[in-house]
Amino acid sequence: xxxxxxxxxxxxxxxxxxxxxxxxxxxxxxxxxxxxxxxxxxxxxxxxxxxxxxxxxxxxxxxxxxxxxxxxxxxxxxxxxxxxxxxxxxxxxxxxxxxxxxxxxxxxxxxxxxxxxxxxxxxxxxxxxxxxxxxxxxxxxxxxxxxxxxxxxxxxxxxxxxxxxxxxxxxxxxxxxxxxxxxxxxxxxxxxxxxxxxxxxxxxxxxxxxxxxxxxxxxxxxxxxxxxxxxxxxxxxxxxxxxxxxxxxxxxxxxxxxxxxxxxxxxxxxxxxxxxxxxxxxxxxxxxxxxxxxxxxxxxxxxxxxxxxxxxxxxxxxxxxxxxxxxxxxxxxxxxxxxxxxxxxxxxxxxx
Numbered sequence: 316x317x318x319x320x321x322x323x324x325x326x327x328x329x330x331x332x333x334x335x336x337x338x339x340x341x342x343x344x345x346x347x348x349x350x351x352x353x354x355x356x357x358x359x360x361x362x363x364x365x366x367x368x369x370x371x372x373x374x375x376x377x378x379x380x381x382x383x384x385x386x387x388x389x390x391x392x393x394x395x396x397x398x399x400x401x402x403x404x405x406x407x408x409x410x411x412x413x414x415x416x417x418x419x420x421x422x423x424x425x426x427x428x429x430x431x432x433x434x435x436x437x438x439x440x441x442x443x444x445x446x447x448x449x450x451x452x453x454x455x456x457x458x459x460x461x462x463x464x465x466x467x468x469x470x471x472x473x474x475x476x477x478x479x480x481x482x483x484x485x486x487x488x489x490x491x492x493x494x495x496x497x498x499x500x501x502x503x504x505x506x507x508x509x510x511x512x513x514x515x516x517x518x519x520x521x522x523x524x525x526x527x528x529x530x531x532x533x534x535x536x537x538x539x540x541x542x543x544x545x546x547x548x549x550x551x552x553x554x555x556x557x558x559x560x561x562x563x564x565x566x567x568x569x570x571x572x573x574x575x576x577x578x579x580x581x582x583x584x585x586x587x588x589x590x591x592x593x594x595x596x597x598x599x600x601x602x603x604x605x606x607x608x609x610x611x612x613x614x615x616x617x618x619x620x621x622x623x624x625x626x627x628x629x630x631x632x633x634x635x636x637x638x639x640x641x642x643x644x645x646x647x648x649x650x651x652x653x654x655x656x657x658x659x660x661x662x663x664x665x666x667x
Contacts, residue, residue: 348372350384350437353408355429360493362414363426364400368407369437376440378403378472379465379543379570383618383626384411385436388424392436394626395421396619398465398570399440400496403472412495414461442623444545444570446472451541452480455534457525457554459487459546465570466545467496474503474510482510483534487525487550490516525553527560538563545570571621586662591632593667603639604629605654608667615654615667622656629654634663 350373354366376382376399385394399409415426446454446469454473456466463486470484488494494514504512513533515522523529530537538561544554551569558567584601590608597611605627608615617627622640628651635646636657644660645652654665 348437348439350409350435352429352431352433352435355431357426358412358495360414360495361426362412362495363429364410364412364495365425365429367409367411367435367437369409372439373407373409373437374439375404376401376409376468377445378468379445380440380442381465381619381623382409382411382440383438383624384421386421386424388420391614392616393421393424394436394616394618394624396624398442398468400464400467400471402475403446403468405475412464412467414495438624442570444543444568446543447541450476450478450480453534453536453540454478454480454482455530455537455540455542456482456484457542457544457546457550458485459550460489462545462547462550462570463488463495464545466543467500469543470500470503470510470512474507477507478510480509481534481536481540482507483537483540484510484512485515485525485529485533486513487515487517487546489518525550525557527557530557537561540566542567543570544568583660584658586634586659588634588659589662589664590667591664599659599661599663601658603655604636604652604657604659604663604665607659608654608665613667617655620655622653625653627654628652630666632664632666635660636663 348370350367350369352365353368356364358364381396381398383394383396385392397411397413400412401409413422413425415422444465456469458466473482486494500512503510511533517524534540542554542558544551544567551571555567558564584599587596587598588604588607589596590611590613593613595611595613597607605615605617615627618624631650631652633648635644636652637644637660639656639658
């Protein structure tokens with residue numbers, strides 16, 4: 316069968332076979348992974364939940380992983396990463412909850428235009444922010460804002476498995492109305508007495524930001540638990556600080572949806588970046604290569620913008636780049652680099 320597909324691919328050159336099949340039906344593919352939207356639900360909190368039916372190449376996901384979704388907007392394909400909120404191993408369909416951010420091109424497009432029957436490009440599930448098997452006896456799930464989606468998948472999975480251990484689900488949000496799937500979360504708490512579900516709204520006078528007292532009050536057994544955290548940098552830092560004070564740093568597992576950059580001294584920024592494949596040259600300012608390329612009028616493909624999906628890579632022909640997360644320098648020629656988490660140090664040539 317594989318040999319036959321390869322032969323057909325050769326005969327349909329210069330376009331792959333799937334380019335012709337999509338003219339018949341967008342979800343009809345041989346090698347590409349796509350998903351058809353089968354249900355759309357708009358929530359009052361400004362998010363949209365999409366029920367997707369992937370093509371047969373979908374191999375499922377583990378709770379906490381993410382997928383890359385691509386849509387075409389004004390003739391340009393845009394890719395973003397989202398974490399399914401579906402129960403791990405729950406059949407052929409998956410569910411994404413996407414918050415329509417004011418500056419989010421793709422999220423606003425999906426909020427406004429997603430309809431049943433629409434077909435999206437999809438990637439296999441990826442990421443190491445997952446529940447281990449067998450499950451830990453005690454689990455703490457902490458999230459903030461849009462970071463709720465991977466830990467919600469974890470909670471749903473534990474509930475579906477009727478997990479017998481202690482679970483704390485702690486979510487930080489702007490208001491009760493901004494919490495997605497709130498009704499379901501309340502139902503889980505009623506059905507599973509050992510799963511404690513708590514919400515905090517730091518903007519309210521009665522609520523404070525995360526600290527050790529909060530965790531001790533809600534889960535006094537937390538030093539013996541595994542902690543899974545996804546949210547803004549401030550929340551992540553606070554959880555790590557509590558874990559360090561308890562000597563349980565190895566029990567903390569994190570997923571960031573914003574990039575925390577290493578500090579860059581403006582005095583160290585010099586030279587220019589040549590995007591040689593496009594004939595564009597741009598003065599370096601210390602921003603990421605992705606932002607620099609976009610500022611120069613280029614439109615490289617990207618997904619998460621924080622270094623986890625590897626969709627915005629290009630060859631660094633020459634020069635030195637700095638990893639914005641770690642501060643490390645790399646100057647080996649003809650190496651593939653991630654544009655979203657690297658910046659130029661001096662003159663650099665990127666094959667873009």
